[in-house]
Amino acid sequence: MSSAIEVRNLQKSYTGFGLQNVSFCVPQGSIVGLIGENGAGKTTTIKAILNLIDIGGGEISVLGSPNKITKRTREDIGVVFDDICFHENLSVSQLGKVMQGMYKRWDMALFKQYCQRFSLDSKKRVGDLSKGMKMKLSITVALSHQPRLLILDEATSGLDPVMRDEILDVFLDFIQDEQNSVLLSSHITSDLEKVADYIVFIHQGKVIFSLTKDTLLYQYGILRCRTDEFKQIDKDDILAYQKKDFEWEVLVADKEKAAQKYKKCVIDHATIDEIMLLYIKGVQQCEG
Amino acid sequence: MRGLILKDFYNMLKNIGPTLVTTICVGLLLMVQGNPSLFVIGFAVAGGGVCSTCLRMDETAGWTKFELIAPVSRTTVVVEKYVLLLLLTITGLIVGGVISYVAGTLTGTLDISKFIMYVSVAFSISLISGSLIIFFLFKFGMIKADFFTVLCYAVPVGIFVAALVVVKKLGLNIMVGSPYMTITYFFPLLALVVSLLTAVATVAVYHKKQF
Numbered sequence: 001m002s003s004a005i006e007v008r009n010l011q012k013s014y015t016g017f018g019l020q021n022v023s024f025c026v027p028q029g030s031i032v033g034l035i036g037e038n039g040a041g042k043t044t045t046i047k048a049i050l051n052l053i054d055i056g057g058g059e060i061s062v063l064g065s066p067n068k069i070t071k072r073t074r075e076d077i078g079v080v081f082d083d084i085c086f087h088e089n090l091s092v093s094q095l096g097k098v099m100q101g102m103y104k105r106w107d108m109a110l111f112k113q114y115c116q117r118f119s120l121d122s123k124k125r126v127g128d129l130s131k132g133m134k135m136k137l138s139i140t141v142a143l144s145h146q147p148r149l150l151i152l153d154e155a156t157s158g159l160d161p162v163m164r165d166e167i168l169d170v171f172l173d174f175i176q177d178e179q180n181s182v183l184l185s186s187h188i189t190s191d192l193e194k195v196a197d198y199i200v201f202i203h204q205g206k207v208i209f210s211l212t213k214d215t216l217l218y219q220y221g222i223l224r225c226r227t228d229e230f231k232q233i234d235k236d237d238i239l240a241y242q243k244k245d246f247e248w249e250v251l252v253a254d255k256e257k258a259a260q261k262y263k264k265c266v267i268d269h270a271t272i273d274e275i276m277l278l279y280i281k282g283v284q285q286c287e288g
Numbered sequence: 289m290r291g292l293i294l295k296d297f298y299n300m301l302k303n304i305g306p307t308l309v310t311t312i313c314v315g316l317l318l319m320v321q322g323n324p325s326l327f328v329i330g331f332a333v334a335g336g337g338v339c340s341t342c343l344r345m346d347e348t349a350g351w352t353k354f355e356l357i358a359p360v361s362r363t364t365v366v367v368e369k370y371v372l373l374l375l376l377t378i379t380g381l382i383v384g385g386v387i388s389y390v391a392g393t394l395t396g397t398l399d400i401s402k403f404i405m406y407v408s409v410a411f412s413i414s415l416i417s418g419s420l421i422i423f424f425l426f427k428f429g430m431i432k433a434d435f436f437t438v439l440c441y442a443v444p445v446g447i448f449v450a451a452l453v454v455v456k457k458l459g460l461n462i463m464v465g466s467p468y469m470t471i472t473y474f475f476p477l478l479a480l481v482v483s484l485l486t487a488v489a490t491v492a493v494y495h496k497k498q499f
Contacts, residue, residue: 054498071359077357081350085353087295087298090299098291098298102290102292102360103291
């Protein structure tokens, strides 16, 4: 199996919004970051992958299981949502026992290990934990049944940088064996710049790009120029552009080539945030 | 299913105090009617009511979303609630039945035939009302289902009251030895059938639900 998740031409319609031919894959052994502004369709895509909603068209394959996820496949998937899904009056240890009764491969020793690593007091009630600790508990539960795939929907939102860094280290450890995979939906792009191998950008229900992180960070660039210089830029070189107060910003796919071709313009490397903003707020150059 | 039942057990333990106090008060209110056997009804119905409380707690906690991504089928999620309802009803019957029997013996008011009838009625009311509440909670969610909750308790009580009125008006004797005691034994069967039918309907509803 080469892909943990394969999504092909996924379609889902709601009133006023819809996923249109969303296609991407999560290669085995990798971390894929799913980015997009609020309401872009990230959560809808994840719900479709997890079979929480019916889809209007397309195909989804998870861990080699085509069409719908089976009960057996769910043993291999750990999911973390942006909000906690556990009863607040349960203690951490009680939650562990409940999970032991639900997952065949539940590893109580591993659960206790993660609780110790994240400083989760086993006697403390879920309701008495801080937001960050609740998220750590969710991640602990997701990891303790030895999954092969982790799916996280905005799991690090609302956490401080120290806590996020700690959690990202856990994800990097998780994929060390090159068999496990992670799909991480987030609008904190700096986290994805640290850990992701691939970035999928969804905007208004469509996949704008699905590329390696290195391509985005080391090949993409932002060309800054005056109006007369902008008019001389070849349209084939423009991915997106935006008029600023005194200059134009142009997103290019190959900054080295653009630097050679447009010597009068300033070329900067682009962060994922800047790439997203140009696509969302700027004008996309249509293909063909 | 083991994990689901354990989760509900932990939740019940947390709320056992208020539930017990309420049940004892209701039981005592029924007892002051002059018949300690009525205590069993309070306990059995309370037992069944705890099941719907567990379901509401699941929805409040957001647990229902987690259940769907866990290796638990939607059928198992529904069946667990009906199994829990049956277990809690039987537990309520046993506890309330023992108290009623002892109280009736001590006060010299114990009437075995009526006691059996009240146990039968208690089992049936708890099972029918609990089964209907579970269906409406799965179908409509907690907020909308509240409207139906009152009806779910009123309907089985109404059926039994109506049956008693009809039996009395027709002059049928429902004491020991009367062939009409079969009515007492018919209602638990009716309750089990209603429970089974609502379970099937609930499974069908839950399989179509999207999140």
